[in-house]
Amino acid sequence: MNEKNNSLLVYTLIYFGFLYIPVLFLPIFSFNDANYMSFPLAGFTTDHYEEMWSKRNLHKALWASVKVGVVASVVSTAIALLAAKAFVRYKFRGQNVSYGAIMMPFLIPEIILAVSILIIWINLGFPLGLVPVTIGHILFCTPFAMLILIARIEGFDFSLEEASRDLGENAWGTFYRVSLPLYLPGIIAALLLSFIISFDEFILAFFLSGSDATLPMYMWNQMRFVKKLPHVLALGAVIIVFTTFIVLLAFWLRNVGQGKEKKDIAIKL
Amino acid sequence: MNENFIQINGISKHFGNVKAVDDVSFSIKEGEFFSLLGPSGCGKTTLLRLLAGFEYPTNGNLLIDGSDITALPPDKRPTNMVFQNYAIFPHINVEQNIKFGLRKLGLTDDEIKKRVDDVLALVKLEGYEERFSGQLSGGQRQRVALARALVRQPKVLLLDEPLGALDKKLRDEMQLELRTLQKEIGITFVFVTHDQQEAISMSDRVAVMSEGKIQQLSAPNELYKNPENIFVSDFIGETNFLKASTKSKDGDQINVAIEDLGDFKVKNNLNIPENSSDVVCSVRPESMMISRDKSDWDICLEAKINQTSYLGEMTRFYVEVSGINKVITVSSQHFDNQSFENNTCFISISLEDISLLQKK
């Protein structure tokens, strides 16, 4: 379709405005020298950002989120990598059922996952804290990581792995010398994005973290106090910038090398 | 030369209910260019993958140079493979691709360098060491795949339709080159293809496969001249089938009634029993002729030609013989290039080179 459609373009731009502008208020007001978030802006200040340095609880929550995020992303990416390979490589009985089962945590209301883990965890007599949060995050991140990896592995030429076996490498050598380097951009993208999901996740942390607040929990607790709002805004702005950076990096990685493959195909044709 | 260099003993491979390879036994000679030929799904690729170790047989065992390799994983076998799509590692360059399989052979750096240089010269790829797969043409990739396999000096080189992705002209060139290369290095080649011309022009011997079984294993010219069954006769080249029934034997020959054309004496290579009605005659296009006038060949029939389609070396005629419609294929040399359509003419058949075959 070579024709243009200006009314649709205008609509699309308005829609993107609706998507993005509300979130932009966070950084705008984080520099506002007032406790209320209202126009006109009262004046420019970086006080709210400086305030973050002195909050010990914030540092603790940040560290908690990083720990949970790293463990959850590494474990869920590893589990997802194996599963993604199974779905791309093989046709097997029960394929759709297995796929549906693994994707379920992505669809079921999170509160139900949180509540059911909460019940089993307390009844096993374990204390609430970062451990159950991490377990919940592994469950929640795995379908995302699997989707990303399937998209990356799909179209992967499995005869490359056979060629490596044929040329004298055993299964580990093949994984290390052929599969890993070729999957790597996808694996890193999956790691980064599952880290971000875990880092931003609220409901599971809300039910399972007990007194060990993660960063979203910390923000939640601060949001109730009007006086502390500006500093939540500053924190939120930092998180949004950080998340955007990581996600863009992951997108870039996901597409790295795929351009080369396209050239490949072009030459073949 | 070892006559039984590769021994395939009672090999079967079942995928669920599908018998991809069904109780196959034969041997391949040392230094031979051996082809597995057949339509897609006939089991030829599965058989090759069983030899490479990517599949393990349901039954039977495999020996190469006297040692049992049936249970060995691919990396422990004295075979190397050229893949259908070449499977050149995209993340490393040509030189690293070729060196890939040398790591575990315990060679010194000098030996590695010599081997790589030699093999690059062999496949005429000097100067391409730094290139990546994406920067190579189809033909060059095929050479890299070949070099990467040969550099390991395998006892057997397995080739899975390696010319399938190339265009016709390049394919003809590579056929000749592969054949020359194989004679030069003397390694046993097992070559899988669905292209009969390719198999016939390159191989010392060909095994024609269908439905998981070997239909015939012989030298290429034998496949055409003396097919052993209807499948081979139909699959290799063009042919015309005539219904027949055998009568009494007469030494090497046998009397047969062909269609309702009368009784004839023909050769009986396959030793078909007397008084059998499940028999057909396979008549190659060059044993048939179409002409305006009556000929003195063994059989000469009056026919009406409804349509002709010229196929190059051969021409296909849609004819009516005593009220029955038939399709016959005749060598283009054997008719004078005039229009026969809607005319009465004569179909002549020479019985000298026909094959008498048994229906299953």
Added chain:
Amino acid sequence: MFQAWRNLYSKSDNAKAYSLLSPALFLIILVMLIPMALMLSFSSFTQVSMMEIDFTPTFQRYIDFFEKSLLVSLLIKSVKISFIVTLITLLTAYPVCYYIAFYVKKNKMLWLVLLTLPFWTSYLLRVFSWKIILGTKGVFNSTLLGAGIISEPLTFLMYSEEAVIITLTHAWAAFALLPLYVSLEKIDFSYIEAARDLGLSKFEVFWKVTFPLSLPGVIGAILIIFIPTVGDYVTPALIGGTEGRMLSNMIQAYFGKINNIPLGAASATIMLTTVILITAIVSYTTKRLTQRLS
């Protein structure tokens, strides 16, 4: 010996696939299915006192649920709000995806990143930003006051069903965009050209070709928004007040300050059942619809 080893090696695709899948399936069973089964059994118990639970199986919690008009009305409200949110999101997002799939030629990648980026940013912060906008002393009110359009802040903006709907529509939009875009992008343009060639008007082409072919994406978007929003907790808790309260807030309360775990478990089970029922209905009707359209 050899034979046994060989059999191990010649494992079928089924066996290979399931050995790769086993960690994922293990995770699902251990961390999702077993806990959910336990939740189900807890919904048949009775909370006797703060610390004590009577484990005699009973249906009483479900009867309690349907006898409490508050819970039933919250369930209905949750479903109603989700339904409206899904509908609005679909209607507003579809043209955007349509535009990007069919009209954008240059820098498509940039548009795609713009489409997917909000998906990954903090849900909590996306919801929170609406508190800034809709609050009594928020962006909206202060702007209108400053412009002299109103003389007193509009209090109904915040803590209402409408506020919850607007916020959810914004927060979940990202989830609708992707499946819609993917299904539209997949459509082979020659179908549309063929339809035009056969004399259909632009409008007819859309209803008879483009829309039916994009249905998988529409279903995907419906499920991906509807199911999680029924159980959403953050938005009603931050934006909804008492007016915009949804079932999740009560479930949380049963597990928190009210401390009636069996009733909470029963409520969660009822929510899950509702979600499954609606998913089944949506899948079934759309399947019928696709059959009729094609």
